[in-house]
Amino acid sequence: MKIGKVPENILKRSVFKQIKFKREEVLVHPGVGEDCSVLQLKPDEVFVLSTDPITGAAKDIGTLAVHVTANDLATAGAEPVGVLLSILLPPCAEEADLKSLMKEIESACETLNIEILGGHTEVTAVVNQAVVTVTGVGKVKKDQVLFTNGAKAGQDIVVTKWVGLEGTSIIASAKEKELRQRYxxxxxDRAKGFIQYISVVDEAMTARDFGVSAMHDITEGGVFGALWEVAAAGGVGLTVDLKKIPLKQETVEVCEFFDLNPYQLISSGSMLIACDKGYDLVEELHRKGIHGAVIGKFTDNNDKIIIYDEEETRYLEPPKTDELYKVNFLED
Incomplete structure (x- = not known):
């Protein structure tokens, strides 16, 4: 396609026609010349907004973009309502690529009961692969909004599902040929399939209704980064048993193959939760078919301690560059 805004005929044919799911809160839907959407707000509700780009993956970017943003909203206790899209395509992209991307995004949105509210599509020479930025809009009762800084000393630390799911899926999809030399x-295929676990909306809604103090989706920097951020925001310390942090064996193997630390690998699909009755929450999650584990406690000091085994403990360090970026995706 030619550099510049996507032509109106392509916009109608390959973008707007792929957007089918609608919500009653939305008063103005996407259309030519519509730069804004309008949503109805009830007196006791607030809207929660979040935005994220997807730049570290070449495959499943539409699915990842929607779920990562929906996860951010759910972390605040909000039900995702809609998304605004910004899609930047390289000049080598074809209309069929845009249409396929929109179908992928619409499918992810429909799964989550989300409407595409509008956005922008453009072909530009400044990118060499599609870049999707999603701004999400969610709603929640005013008294149910949750913040990252809500963790309190003495509370349990709960992790949902398994850490490293997103990073494992991205690497396995991009490095399939290389991994097949050993596995x-x-x-x-199992490692690639971890993208099916990428949403944390269900566990976030369960945790919100259970009554928790803070939630944080585990993204860049992995579980170590998320632990640091929640503790720092709440002004508390923590003690975590490394062996209790849930990991899939495929994540362990993929990380060993590429010499990566799984605890510092991007982990959308896993939620970090602070609450008073962690084991009760884990039972409630299990009843909903969601894996969870209590991995430690927040403490009343600034020490952030990771227990490796009976003889070794280490102090947690501030978040580092995500392990995903150590993998050379360009060579393929």
């Missing part, structure tokens, strides 16, 4: 096709 079976079934192993690689």
């Amino acid at each position: 079976s096709q079934d192993f690689v």
Whole structure:
């Protein structure tokens, strides 16, 4: 396609026609010349906004973009309502690529009961692969809004599902040929399939209704980064048993293959939660079919301690560059 705004005929054919799911809160839907959307707000509700780009993946970017933003909203206790899209395409992109991307995004949105509210599409030479930025809009009762700084000393630290899911899926999808030199096709397919776990909306709504103090989706920097951020925001310390942090074996193997630390690997699909009755919350999650584990406690000092085994403990360090960026995706 030519550099510049996507032509109106392509916009109608390959973008607007792919947007089918609607919500009653939305008063103005996407259309030519519509730069804004309008949503109805009830007196006792607030809207929560979040935005995220997807730049570290070449595959499933539409799915990741929607879920990562929906996860951010859910972390605040909000039900995701809609998304605004900004799609930047390289000149080598075809209309079929845009249409396929929109279908992928619409499918992810429909799964989550989210409407595409509008956005912008453009072809530009400043990118060499599609870049999708999603701004999400969610709603929540005013008295149910949750903040990252809500963790309190003495509370349990709960992690949902398994850490490293997103990073494992991204790497397995991009490095399938390389991984097949050591692992079976079934192993690689399982690792790629971790994208199915990417949403944390269900566990976030369960935790919100259970009554928790803070939630934080585990993204760049992995679980170590998330632990630091929640503790720092709340002005508390923590003690975590490394062996209790849930990991899939495929994540362990993929990280060993590329010499990565799984605890510092991007982990959308896993939620970090602070609450008073962590084991009760884990039971409630299990009843909903969601894996969870209590991995430690927040403490009344600034020490952030990770227990490796009976003989070794280490102090947690501030978040570092995500391990995902150590993998050379350009060579493929």
